[in-house]
Amino acid sequence: MSPGDAAPDSAPPWTPSTLEAGGWRITNLFDASFRLDGGAMWGVVPKNLWSRMTPPAADNTILLAARPFLAERDGVTVVVEGGMGDRWNEKLRGIYHLDRRPGLDLVGTLAALGKTPEDIDHVVCSHCHFDHIGALVVERGGALAPLFPRARVHFPEDELTAARTPDHPRRASYRADDIEPLVEAGLVELHAGDTELLPGLSLSQVGGHSEGMTVVLFGDGMEGPTAAFWGDLIPTTHHIQPPYIMAYDVDVPRSFEMRTRWLARAADEGIVGLSYHDPARPFTRLVREGRRYAAADLEPGELSVAARGEV
Numbered sequence: 001m002s003p004g005d006a007a008p009d010s011a012p013p014w015t016p017s018t019l020e021a022g023g024w025r026i027t028n029l030f031d032a033s034f035r036l037d038g039g040a041m042w043g044v045v046p047k048n049l050w051s052r053m054t055p056p057a058a059d060n061t062i063l064l065a066a067r068p069f070l071a072e073r074d075g076v077t078v079v080v081e082g083g084m085g086d087r088w089n090e091k092l093r094g095i096y097h098l099d100r101r102p103g104l105d106l107v108g109t110l111a112a113l114g115k116t117p118e119d120i121d122h123v124v125c126s127h128c129h130f131d132h133i134g135a136l137v138v139e140r141g142g143a144l145a146p147l148f149p150r151a152r153v154h155f156p157e158d159e160l161t162a163a164r165t166p167d168h169p170r171r172a173s174y175r176a177d178d179i180e181p182l183v184e185a186g187l188v189e190l191h192a193g194d195t196e197l198l199p200g201l202s203l204s205q206v207g208g209h210s211e212g213m214t215v216v217l218f219g220d221g222m223e224g225p226t227a228a229f230w231g232d233l234i235p236t237t238h239h240i241q242p243p244y245i246m247a248y249d250v251d252v253p254r255s256f257e258m259r260t261r262w263l264a265r266a267a268d269e270g271i272v273g274l275s276y277h278d279p280a281r282p283f284t285r286l287v288r289e290g291r292r293y294a295a296a297d298l299e300p301g302e303l304s305v306a307a308r309g310e311v
């Protein structure tokens with residue numbers, strides 16, 4: 001087999017499913033698929049190991065999704081994570097193999113579920129790298145404007161600091177145009193550490209991948225989270241052994257510590273993981289296999305077919 005033979009070149013078609021967790025109804029959206037260098041996505045993991053899980057194309061890139069989620073409870077509508085968007089020049093579209101299709105992007109998948117941008121009350125972001133917030137700002141009439149005109153946009157405070165640090169080691173992962181138009185519109189709210197944002201929706205700052213990296217937890221009270229949006233703490237359903245740390249991470253010991261803790265919790269407590277970058281599987285659960293972890297699909301009946309709206 002030559003490199004690239006087994007590499008899927010586009011994400012599977014969007015199939016919206018709904019999970020009930022912590023009183024919330026959580027549905028997978030979609031914004032784009034794109035590709036990043038497999039070596040960068042796998043850090044020190046040898047290619048002969050990772051290439052079996054995420055087959056590379058001839059240019060060594062692997063397929064990734066930018067998959068936000070819709071969460072609804074008691075009339076409150078939340079978008080988790082902000083997609084790639086379309087503010088990319090031809091050169092960068094080529095480098096990232098950006099594949100973003102009308103009707104299958106953030107607005108299109110929301111519309112298919114009966115939601116308009118005006119319906120969104122909150123946007124919660126795990127961190128502020130361009131592939132996680134890029135769709136939240138759109139170009140209208142030559143100016144940059146918020147996609148969701150009235151949504152409160154929740155960023156980790158440390159991400160705003162990192163994005164505004166001129167000599168930050170991951171400067172290339174942040175774009176001012178993704179952030180400042182939202183700040184200027186008065187929509188951004190900052191959080192830090194562990195906090196309950198809304199009933200049954202809490203945030204836990206883990207750091208590691210980036211200073212502010214935060215997981216979004218769905219669950220009520222003492223019973224702990226029942227679902228977790230991992231962001232880039234666990235970027236795909238293959239990055240599920242503690243040392244499988246991306247080369248992008250700014251604090252590897254911290255990533256290892258938090259990944260060790262959360263992988264164990266997810267397996268032992270049966271937390272459903274919501275995956276942003278995995279091109280195939282939005283929802284999985286972790287199970288222990290000896291000293292390792294495996295990703296398992298949910299039981300039949302745990303997911304329902306998402307209701308398509310009339311738009």
Ligand SMILES: [Zn+2]
Nearest residue numbers: 129131132232
């Ligand atoms: Zn990412």
